[in-house]
Amino acid sequence: MADPIEFYFDFTSPYGYLASTRIQAIADQYKREIIWHPIVLGFIFKTTGSQPLTQIPLKGDYAIKDMARSARQHSIPFQLPSNFPVGTVAAARAGLWLATVDQMQSVQLIHALYKAYFVDDIDISNSDNVVTVASSVGVKPDEITAALETPEVKGLLKTAVEDAVAKGVFGSPTIVVDGEPFWGHDRLNDVEQWLSTGGW
Amino acid sequence: MADPIEFYFDFTSPYGYLASTRIQAIADQYKREIIWHPIVLGFIFKTTGSQPLTQIPLKGDYAIKDMARSARQHSIPFQLPSNFPVGTVAAARAGLWLATVDQMQSVQLIHALYKAYFVDDIDISNSDNVVTVASSVGVKPDEITAALETPEVKGLLKTAVEDAVAKGVFGSPTIVVDGEPFWGHDRLNDVEQWLSTGGW
Numbered sequence: 432m433a434d435p436i437e438f439y440f441d442f443t444s445p446y447g448y449l450a451s452t453r454i455q456a457i458a459d460q461y462k463r464e465i466i467w468h469p470i471v472l473g474f475i476f477k478t479t480g481s482q483p484l485t486q487i488p489l490k491g492d493y494a495i496k497d498m499a500r501s502a503r504q505h506s507i508p509f510q511l512p513s514n515f516p517v518g519t520v521a522a523a524r525a526g527l528w529l530a531t532v533d534q535m536q537s538v539q540l541i542h543a544l545y546k547a548y549f550v551d552d553i554d555i556s557n558s559d560n561v562v563t564v565a566s567s568v569g570v571k572p573d574e575i576t577a578a579l580e581t582p583e584v585k586g587l588l589k590t591a592v593e594d595a596v597a598k599g600v601f602g603s604p605t606i607v608v609d610g611e612p613f614w615g616h617d618r619l620n621d622v623e624q625w626l627s628t629g630g631w
Numbered sequence: 632m633a634d635p636i637e638f639y640f641d642f643t644s645p646y647g648y649l650a651s652t653r654i655q656a657i658a659d660q661y662k663r664e665i666i667w668h669p670i671v672l673g674f675i676f677k678t679t680g681s682q683p684l685t686q687i688p689l690k691g692d693y694a695i696k697d698m699a700r701s702a703r704q705h706s707i708p709f710q711l712p713s714n715f716p717v718g719t720v721a722a723a724r725a726g727l728w729l730a731t732v733d734q735m736q737s738v739q740l741i742h743a744l745y746k747a748y749f750v751d752d753i754d755i756s757n758s759d760n761v762v763t764v765a766s767s768v769g770v771k772p773d774e775i776t777a778a779l780e781t782p783e784v785k786g787l788l789k790t791a792v793e794d795a796v797a798k799g800v801f802g803s804p805t806i807v808v809d810g811e812p813f814w815g816h817d818r819l820n821d822v823e824q825w826l827s828t829g830g831w
Binding site for chain 2: 482487488489496500504599601602612614615617621624631
């Protein structure tokens with residue numbers, strides 16, 4: 432099997448959420464695995480001098496309109512959460528930790544956390560809510576609660592962010608196919624074309 | 632005939648250039664006119680706090696790679712100019728002025744200026760170069776040289792930028808179809824889908 436698709440995302444990223452609902456079908460079509468990389472963009476924004484999209488004059492208004500429009504275009508359930516954007520350290524640590532325990536369950540958790548935030552308006556910056564969502568996919572609350580505070584799990588996130596920066600990731604989602612990075616939900620067509628043709 | 636497509640662009644914008652080479656075929660297919668709106672993004676960046684794309688850490692490296700890749704994808708001649716980005720006040724004034732004199736010739740000038748900058752590496756921030764390019768599409772050098780310094784033509788650009796901001800334009804290209812804004816060369820597929828379906 433060819434190399435996996437690398438999917439970098441932040442749990443508070445609407446376009447990351449939208450792409451997360453579509454990338455599996457694309458990967459399946461081209462017989463690729465996906466490596467899911469939860470990151471916290473806030474740490475990277477310190478490097479790039481960026482700020483949350485919806486808070487930028489003019490661009491923010493467009494983005495809010497475009498997120499909903501992009502969701503409608505692909506029939507993806509979506510609402511901008513009441514509390515947006517939020518910190519995603521707990522959610523990212525949860526995803527990274529669970530991947531070391533049960534890879535398949537960690538993917539279920541990723542989808543569940545995104546749905547909780549962008550469909551059910553649950554504030555996933557609250558680690559109690561992260562634990563509740565995790566329990567809905569079969570993770571024992573005691574285990575994840577303990578894991579989230581260990582130095583090892585904190586280190587996983589630090590390493591994940593450093594790895595992302597080393598690969599040039601600055602936004603969510605960033606999809607890397609055979610070393611080629613594509614930034615944005617609106618580049619999934621390009622990802623498909625690259626997978627089908629081998630590049631241009 | 633349905634409403635025209637509004638095409639907002641900056642002459643120093645690589646993605647504006649790429650889209651400028653493709654928008655006419657799309658407009659023709661859906662029997663739409665195009666209104667070309669040269670603007671100077673530098674004035675708008677003061678509002679949005681943005682900075683030139685290629686100067687942003689990480690994002691700039693990606694952009695430089697992606698511009699060339701997007702050009703290859705669509706077989707569009709392209710090279711990043713030696714002097715990039717540049718001020719486009721003279722170029723934008725030239726385009727706006729000529730549109731008041733000869734609409735068709737102004738579109739020829741827009742394509743010629745973009746080609747001069749992104750294919751022939753001519754620095755179009757230099758107004759002498761703008762005059763030379765204009766003469767290649769049949770504009771008399773004396774006439775354009777005089778026009779560029781009139782208060783009326785300076786006012787055209789000021790009004791164009793204010794109009795763009797009022798419509799929410801913050802980046803280049805921005806393509807507005809029936810009141811619906813699409814930002815980016817990578818949204819031309821969406822523009823086509825909107826034109827063909829009437830929206831979603």
